[in-house]
Amino acid sequence: MTAKMQHIATTGADPRLAGGRLTIDLDALVANWLLLAERSKPARTAAVVKADAYGLGIIHVVPVLWKAGCRTFFVALAEEGLRVKAVAPDAQVFVLNGFFAEAFPVYEQSNLTPVLGSLQELASWKALNAGRTEKLPYALHVDTGMNRLGLTVNEAIRFAGESKDDKPILLITHLATADEQKHELSQRQFESFQKLREHFSGIESSIANSPGIFHSLNAGYELSRPGVAMYGGEPVSGIANPMRPVVTSEARIVQIRTGLKGETAGYGATARLTRDTRIAICSVGYADGYLRSASGSGVPLRQTLNNGGCGFIAGKKVPIIGRVTMDLTSFDISELDEGEAKAGDYIELFGSNISLDDAARAAGTIGYELLTSLGNRYHRRYLYSGNEI
Structure with missing residues (x-):
């Protein structure tokens, strides 16, 4: 906190009636994002604000990040994307958790960008775009070792060869073990993704989550997408946390x-x-x-x-x-x-x-869970020393 810090917002329970309080230091949040952006250079740096900005509130977090220079945001659900657009209308917003055909009109009207992660989703997106003169953009998620969302590497390579006129605007994968710097799976994922990029020439790519930004192999990608480190969580296991508590x-x-x-x-x-x-x-x-x-x-x-x-x-x-x-x-x-x-x-x-992570470890969990589990009975105070937002 600085001498100029202002109490800019109060939400949640009445402080006279609440049993607990949360103080959210938005200056620390911005400082963390700027540190991550510096480490990511020359790549641009996005911000992951899913789960209502990790429990801190999209309505409070996104405007200060926008003011700090963040122009790209990732959310899990289209509904979250609409909330980002409500406070940052010009932001580029990617929706991570798949695409359902009935949501297509929302994407048409809102300028949200889906992250497609299966051949079925790609086929559905293509069919729904068929009647449009200008095709809506999408990102492509490829699984390089997480076994969660995403095309397999072979499916992605075939798709690249068969779809010369239907390219994504962003190619992404997700690291499974980047918080453990020496884990062999991260090495394999970086190598696999690097080879994959050769089939998607000219298309921006993103692999680095919070721990990925600190990984020695993270170089040559156009966009990083930090999450928990912005909110003060440890990006890498076993080293001193460089992030400020938020x-x-x-x-x-x-x-x-x-x-x-x-x-x-x-x-x-x-x-x-x-x-x-x-x-x-x-x-x-x-x-x-x-x-x-x-x-x-x-x-x-x-x-x-x-x-x-x-x-x-x-x-x-x-x-x-x-x-x-x-x-x-x-x-x-x-x-x-x-x-x-x-x-x-x-x-x-x-x-x-x-620390957030010490409190989490005592409960046998991770900082992510503590943040995203914060209930609505707290009195919340948001502090920020910047200009009015």
């Missing part, structure tokens, strides 16, 4: 109580207190996207990983006690001095003191 999630303390040594806490009596324990009960739970698997005890994950999640307050990390429940989570604040935490105060769940 989201701070906090839960409000409802009550502080003392449990006596030998007593238990929470559902299932899974947490037995080994000392007199001061407990902060906070208004957050799995209904808010704070996952039950982060519980301090009483969940299968604790059989594999000893430690559950933790919060941060008064300069210290405080562990979760017992199970995360639907609406409430308990933290052990015994290490804090009396008066350092009280009802009404906030405990950080993740942010600048507990």
Whole structure:
């Protein structure tokens, strides 16, 4: 945050009534995108804003990225694409999750571009365009090792040879293991995609997602498409995260109580207190996207990983006690001095003191899931130091 940062928007629950709050630092988001754009050069850099911009809101994220220079966006669904167009009408928007024929009128009217990933979709798109003087553009997705969406490499090569007058405007593939820099599958995917590009001469290509931008083999492609790294997530496993945290999630303390040594806490009596324990009960739970698997005890994950999640307050990390429940989570604040935490105060769940990915690991998951699971009961504050958007 900077001295010029302004509180530009408030959404979600009334702060007087909400049990938790989210602070979204749009300056950090823009700084992350600019860093990724610099690393991608000479390629242009798009932005993946599917899942409502990873849970942060297309309506807030897209305008600041547009202002920063982003002109191309990727979404999963056409409905999301329409929301991007509503706030950035001149943006180029690619829709990743396949094409259904009944949606064709929407593509005609909205200037969205589908990413076609099967021979069936290509045939359908061609048939629907048959009556048009000017054919609508599309991108082509080729599977080079993910075994998810996309034509096989052989299908794509045949298509390139048979369709001289019907070329995509963009050729893409998706990396399966780019966050593991030395994984052999990434090597094979880069090599396969490079050979494939020879059959689509003159057509722009895109392979690099967030971790792909940091991969040593990422060179010579025209468009990168970062997602989670923009939102503060780790792009590559095992190295220090170069991205700034974007989201701070906090839960409000409802009550502080003392449990006596030998007593238990929470559902299932899974947490037995080994000392007199001061407990902060906070208004957050799995209904808010704070996952039950982060519980301090009483969940299968604790059989594999000893430690559950933790919060941060008064300069210290405080562990979760017992199970995360639907609406409430308990933290052990015994290490804090009396008066350092009280009802009404906030405990950080993740942010600048507990990283998004550390919070996710404690729950046995990834930062993507925490972000996209954020519920609608939080009070949301958007901060931005740029001009009015």
